[in-house]
Amino acid sequence: MKINNSDMSAARDTLRSVQEDAEKVEKALSRAFNTKLNTLNIATFNRELSSANLSIDKVQQSFSRIGVTGQAAFNNLATDILNTNVQLRQSSKLLDDMAVSMGNTIKWGITSSIFNTMTSSIQKAYYYAKDLDRSLTDIRIVTGDSAN
DSSP states (O other): OOOOHHHHHHHHHHHHHHHHHHHHHHHHHHHHEETTTTEEOHHHHHHHHHHTTOOHHHHHHHHHTTOHHHHHHHHHHHHHHHHHHHHHHHHHHHHHHHHHHHHHHHHHHHHHHHHHHHHHHHHHHHHHHHHHHHHHHHHHHHHTOOOO
16 A cells, blocks of 8 residues: 555644644643642633634544544543542532531530520529528528518
8 A cells, every 4th residue: 555645744734733732732721720729720721722712622623633542632631621620529519518517616616605604694693692692691690680
């Protein structure tokens, strides 16, 4: 089987085009990835692809032009993005759960403080009345007066 120069030229052009698209995807991913939080912002990724005149569909078509290897590369890329998004949702749920727990802890602390203050006030009033009764009894004994 003889391969002519036009077939080789077309293959080189296809490979160059796919390489350029892959570089654009790489730049979009690096701009959308937050290294401090280890998260990928999907909206930023889509915006970066749009600014490079690409979309996920175009990237898939481009990668598919180089055969099974390109399709596998695109599938790996899509899987990694989806896994990152799932992990981000799990992290977000964990943070939401922690915020609810902290809110409940604060509410419990405030309620407990109010209850303790109320109990202490009732206890002070009880002991004050008891001491007052003892004092009045002592005065009655000393003066010889009756309880009336």
